[in-house]
Amino acid sequence: DVKVTQSSRYLVKRTGEKVFLECVQDMDHENMFWYRQDPGLGLRLIYFSYDVKMKEKGDIPEGYSVSREKKERFSLILESASTNQTSMYLCASKPGARGQPQHFGDGTRLSIL
């Protein structure tokens, strides 16, 4: 089974802090994704990466950056956390071929105070 591991299930930070969310997958998948999930809005794509050191902006990249130095790890960075970034963050990975499903981690519930 594919395992996507997010470093924290719950995280509390303060406004203005730089926040790092880590995601690791163990199946050598080419593609990795970061979403945020908010009630009534479903999943919104922040960034995705289709290869090491490659990244593409999703629908809501403002206030976020990402890093993919190794194939198995995809990090989401909140440059200066704000209260409107309080949310559930989900990481996913998939093989590069079309038609393959995404596999999700358990999520990080982030609160910015």
Place this chain on the structure above:
Amino acid sequence: AQSVTQLGSHVSVSEGALVLLRCNYSSSVPPYLFWYVQYPNQGLQLLLKYTSAATLVKGINGFEAEFKKSETSFHLTKPSAHMSDAAEYFCAVQGGNQFYFGTGTSLTVIP
């Protein structure tokens, strides 16, 4: 451009009754379609996927979905609801390297 619409943000059914969750898609190319389930405080788990091999797709936990090109629909069904089916369900379509998710349907099962 690809998109997904899920009709009904909340659906309630009695235990043992038919479950029907609706999904309509928009895609400029033959679509790859997916249904996911999310239990509280967990990530999304794949229920089933359509990749053009067969229009009726069977998934896990007794769920199935039928691809209807003429109606641009991919509705999820289960003949008999179980209490453990209470969760949030998401329909998704793949476009390029991205997935486009619906806003989800929360399923309540009434004992």
